[in-house]
């Protein structure tokens with residue numbers, strides 16, 4: 001057995017946490033040979049509920065779960081952590097404007113970024129799931145000047161997985177036949193799931209579909225509005241699938257992408273594909289030896305350009321708003 005890896009999860013007593021913690025503890029993130037030490041952060045009123053979740057974790061007797069620590073102080077909980085999965089966030093309440101939402105989340109992600117900066121391990125990797133995920137990641141990154149910016153990312157893997165699943169269902173093929181899916185832009189309804197560079201059994205996906213009408217008017221909105229459809233059906237937002245995607249994202253970051261394939265991650269833009277530098281935007285990335293790289297050289301046609309630009313414009317507005325709020 002290797003020595004334990006410390007994985008922090010915030011919002012650990014929430015819905016996503018209830019699925020995520022058990023998957024991590026059972027080895028789904030780091031494999032059967034790597035023990036995990038869970039560091040769970042919650043707000044004070046949720047600590048009692050979190051104690052109950054920890055009792056259940058104990059009751060699973062997971063061979064890979066070395067230790068669990070909980071608390072409401074980020075500086076203690078993040079001490080020495082190797083992975084930080086930032087799930088806890090402030091949801092939009094009744095009458096809340098977007099600016100209020102960004103401000104409330106700034107109050108969470110700025111101090112968490114500072115705490116990570118001060119106490120996390122040198123190899124820290126940060127994945128932001130809590131919404132608005134891209135801009136929350138930007139806030140955390142900006143408040144952690146000593147952590148390399150490439151160690152911050154936001155989750156668009158759930159959108160990526162949804163896109164793969166919708167395409168596989170349309171073509172009647174297993175999901176394993178689909179490669180090179182890309183989500184561009186923001187994890188929001190403006191995101192752009194791109195079939196022009198995806199492949200199905202080695203064939204271009206847009207050509208395999210052969211139906212621009214379906215692509216533009218069914219596929220894209222179905223993927224982009226899937227979160228709302230789940231709320232409508234389940235009466236609660238996606239939780240198990242979001243936890244699963246969070247694990248996929250963090251695991252790919254450790255293990256790398258398969259040869260010839262890529263995944264979607266929201267990472268700091270270096271200006272690639274005309275996305276303004278510094279925005280945390282979703283791109284196609286390959287990962288090797290724990291480092292991601294934006295896939296270069298994809299041809300972007302007019303249709304895709306318009307969709308990417310619209311989502312990136314939203315990110316740019318969010319950045320302006322949090323800059324004005326003094327959160328960066």
Ligand code: NAX
Nearest residue numbers: 011013014015016041042043046088089130131155158242
């Ligand atoms: P819940 O409301 O069930 O849980 C959130 C938890 O975070 C609560 O227990 C709360 O006490 C805790 N929390 C709040 N502020 C905190 C702080 N400062 N420090 C630590 N914990 C804090 O939400 P859940 O359904 O688990 O969703 C969590 C977040 O994921 C939400 O922001 C949600 O919008 C976002 N999602 C992101 C997705 C993605 O693909 N990026 C998809 C699923 C999900 O919608």
